[in-house]
Amino acid sequence: MAGRTDRDEPGEGALPPASPGTSPATVAADEWAARRAALGEKLAERSVARAQETERQSGSGSSMRGMAEGLKLASEFAAGIIVGGGIGFLIDRTAGIAPFGLIVFLMFGFAAGIRNVLRHVSPKPPTAAPQATADAERAEKPRNS
Amino acid sequence: MATNPTDPIHQFDVFPLVPIQIGGLDFSFTNSSLFMLATAGLSAGFIYYSTRGRGLVPGRLQSMTELTYEFTANMLREAAGTAGMRFFPFVFSIFTFVLVANLIGMFPYFFTVTSHIIVTFALAMVVMSVVVGYGIAKHGGSWFKVFIPSGVPAAILPFVVLIEIISFLSRPVSLSVRLFANMLAGHITLKVFAGFVVTLSSLGAVGVIGSILPLLMAVAITALEFLVAFLQAYVFAVLTCMYLNDAVHPHH
Numbered sequence: 001m002a003g004r005t006d007r008d009e010p011g012e013g014a015l016p017p018a019s020p021g022t023s024p025a026t027v028a029a030d031e032w033a034a035r036r037a038a039l040g041e042k043l044a045e046r047s048v049a050r051a052q053e054t055e056r057q058s059g060s061g062s063s064m065r066g067m068a069e070g071l072k073l074a075s076e077f078a079a080g081i082i083v084g085g086g087i088g089f090l091i092d093r094t095a096g097i098a099p100f101g102l103i104v105f106l107m108f109g110f111a112a113g114i115r116n117v118l119r120h121v122s123p124k125p126p127t128a129a130p131q132a133t134a135d136a137e138r139a140e141k142p143r144n145s
Numbered sequence: 146m147a148t149n150p151t152d153p154i155h156q157f158d159v160f161p162l163v164p165i166q167i168g169g170l171d172f173s174f175t176n177s178s179l180f181m182l183a184t185a186g187l188s189a190g191f192i193y194y195s196t197r198g199r200g201l202v203p204g205r206l207q208s209m210t211e212l213t214y215e216f217t218a219n220m221l222r223e224a225a226g227t228a229g230m231r232f233f234p235f236v237f238s239i240f241t242f243v244l245v246a247n248l249i250g251m252f253p254y255f256f257t258v259t260s261h262i263i264v265t266f267a268l269a270m271v272v273m274s275v276v277v278g279y280g281i282a283k284h285g286g287s288w289f290k291v292f293i294p295s296g297v298p299a300a301i302l303p304f305v306v307l308i309e310i311i312s313f314l315s316r317p318v319s320l321s322v323r324l325f326a327n328m329l330a331g332h333i334t335l336k337v338f339a340g341f342v343v344t345l346s347s348l349g350a351v352g353v354i355g356s357i358l359p360l361l362m363a364v365a366i367t368a369l370e371f372l373v374a375f376l377q378a379y380v381f382a383v384l385t386c387m388y389l390n391d392a393v394h395p396h397h
Contacts, residue, residue: 067376068376068379068380068383071323071327071376071377071380072323072380072384075319075322075323075326076315076319078319078322079315079316079318079319079322080311080312080315080319082315082318082322083311083314083315083318084311084315087311087314105311108304108307108308108311109311109315111308111311112308112309112311112312112315113312113315115308115309115312116312116315116319119312
């Protein structure tokens with residue numbers, strides 16, 4: 001409703017009905033054009049404001065996404081080490097090679113943790129993936145049908 | 146244990162409500178089962194109730210359901226492409242279950258289903274079974290190429306494959322531990338700060354004044370916990386989508 005009152009500024013609202021011109025058709029056309037231009041200007045102004053608003057909102061959304069990302073990465077890294085250490089411990093238990101399985105597989109687990117983090121951080125695969133998935137889907141389509 | 150009113154672990158006790166013994170195994174209906182049923186019932190009931198009008202122009206409740214739908218659908222389409230959309234019911238169920246379970250846990254005296262690692266691990270294993278099962282069913286043996294990254298020299302390939310396998314095995318662990326640890330730690334922190342208020346205010350006037358600070362903390366942590374409840378459900382669902390992407394498109 002506030003927008004409505006904004007628009008009803010002096011001069012504009014009264015334009016089309018009160019047209020004391022000589023030939024009503026041409027004057028009306030001019031007035032309509034002028035009015036259209038004014039409205040277009042206002043619309044552009046407003047769409048800029050709206051774009052800024054959505055950008056601001058998406059900015060706050062991306063910061064939350066960033067928090068989710070951070071929580072994700074820490075546990076991904078830890079999980080790699082835990083699983084590596086677990087495998088090493090099991091190998092030690094079954095094969096009886098005292099600490100060596102644990103040592104070696106802890107290192108592999110560390111590498112796997114790094115791999116997990118890199119997989120989530122590196123920007124290349126996600127940008128390449130949509131192309132690849134699109135290609136794959138295109139390739140899949142004939143096979144399915 | 147039950148004698149101490151500020152014991153922060155007491156809220157995670159699982160106790161049988163209806164004891165059931167089948168063949169020496171304990172199948173009792175516990176408070177955990179009750180809240181799982183409540184979670185499933187509440188989420189399904191809300192969706193049925195809110196979409197009962199089937200309005201072309203959605204009302205408040207219906208637009209909430211539609212927003213959740215759109216949110217999950219976009220998440221899945223972004224991560225796994227259009228071919229991954231066949232998993233939409235699965236991802237949507239998991240997302241709503243975890244989200245509602247986390248949010249139900251925020252009520253005082255309610256049991257938090259997702260604060261037990263066996264529940265979150267079972268959820269994670271369901272996800273991984275779907276990934277492996279669908280991947281092998283769809284692509285056969287060539288699905289195992291997911292462990293062989295392209296462009297790696299043959300000399301170090303065995304090590305890379307081993308690392309990839311460990312990395313794959315670590316997925317259910319990280320998925321389940323993250324959710325469980327966040328919910329457990331959050332609820333314990335909340336309970337500890339609330340316990341400070343009780344114990345401090347039993348010290349007289351000075352204690353009552355001193356208990357204002359932990360009370361404020363408890364309020365702030367409650368707000369944080371609502372954020373974490375949503376965030377963890379979101380992370381769980383996003384990672385589910387990413388893992389499903391491996392099942393649908395194993396070659397990357």
